[in-house]
Amino acid sequence: MEKPKFNIAVTGLNNTDNPGPGIPVIRGLKESKDFDVRIIGLAYENLEPGIYMRDLVDKTYQIPYPSSGKEAVLERIEYINSKENLDFIIPNLDAELYTFIQSKEKLEKMGIRTFLPSMQQFEERHKANLNEYGDKYGIKVPFSKSITNRRDIEELKEDFEYPLLVKGKFYDAYLAYTPEQVNTHFNKISAKWGLPVIIQEFIRGTEVNVIALGDGHGNTVGAVPMRKQYITDKGKAWGGITIQDNKMLDLTKSLIKQTKWRGGMELELIKTNQNEYFLIEINPRIPAWVYLAVAAGQNLPEAMIKLAFGMDVPNYSEYEVGKMFIRYSYDLIGDIAQFGSLSVTGEM
Template structure:
């Protein structure tokens, strides 16, 4: 089979203890038997480890943060596209997805494709809207409430039992055992991610996740279930194992069918000791542990590229159970010349 040649740009190269999905996405595309991709890394910081990892990127470019404004952001994408024509961009960070969804038509006019949820799909699954989302789609969700000021915090003890979770609108989740801890977490999260901050009922049980891909017409193209084995202090999976769980996959297929979800998603659930499933979060993107799905037999990054470029992709309905991943850290050596080139010129050839 002759491989299709194309250029794919990827964000989320921050492979630290709070890793982005960028490098796992690249690994999936690199391992494709159907695609021969030139990979461009789009980085927000010049010390994102993914920039310097060998055999991952063909070229790296610095881009401004989405907070710089949509036009400034798009101007830089256009500039890169003129030098290095891009067929597809896969954004991998929550904070940038809104910008890319708003700019989808402009990017398409340039010849750059994306494969993302609609704005309506993106908005309705926000953590702040999870109660309404659960009601609409028949999902059990923990009780939650948005906080926009200290006055809201004072009411919490009358509405929730401790412990409870305090979450940012994009990232971060902390357990609070009293009102003082809620205030501390609220200050930390709001300073970093802005308002609202979400308080959520703490559900006891096992944390399980599904990474999935919807075709936008209601079909589940891929879905792999995983149980977290080890969780960091940031709430990230440092180790996980694929599991056979028909109910988790049924919930996933049902949700994708009802929402007609377009693109990748991660469903975070708690399975209680009594066997109930509570949906605690829906992330509208590929998760950082997606390479486990690739290793288990469902190459979600490859499938997303194919769908984005107009191919028909048959649903993947099985995967290896008991496949495990373990993250680790190591010291990667590089040369100052690469760092200087990226800092001075905003790009680096790999």
């Protein structure tokens, strides 16, 4: 019996020291034994490394930034679809998700499926809403407060002890030991990601993460916990190892059951010396370390496609403990003609 073949568009090809999830997602899809894929890369910049990985990305198109507006993005997707007959899109960056969640029906009319959280699921887990989220779902969270003005910084001493964390609404987190450092980080984050900027209580402990996939009905298709072993100056895991932690898994499954989460997610947690877990962030999409889960026995990108197309989906209950990943730098060699093609025509 011939395997089905899907044309799948994937974003997040920025596989640098602040890596996007696109390339590891593609690696998982390419390893499926139940379907074949043609990968269409969707890039924002013409130097995103994934564009030039010809063994992984079959064709690349440049797309406008989400800040250009939903209609501009959809118009470009419509053009790409006319050329590539897309079956599915996997957006891998937080800032894109508003557009793709809101455009679900329009994409389906084009014949393109997605498997994303609802707008309510996406909105309520924002860092700015974390206190309310913890109360609602019975999860410990660090105390957080949103600020929109530098004048608010002086008042932080009433609610926080230093050090504290300064976070952007989409990305970036910095530890600050003084109000002056908060001011510096506030300026940097607000210029890059806009307002509000989130101030969060600093919890001492070990950072641990869980990648998971929810089916949209309260069931956890798969979940793999990991401990970061090496962290870059951007706070990104450059090395990690799968761990056995039933408490983390129970917390994840409980959250997915209560929220009926649909799609991929990453829980970022702090495990204290008292064996307590504090949820510091929920990333509402597949994280960049997803290939560790694939290597440990849970191909979550493949399972997502199966869910979307009504194929038999494995109920992953096990994974290999002690599986490690280590990122590395590698020089991709391309040609100026490739760069020129993308710059002039918007495709390669």
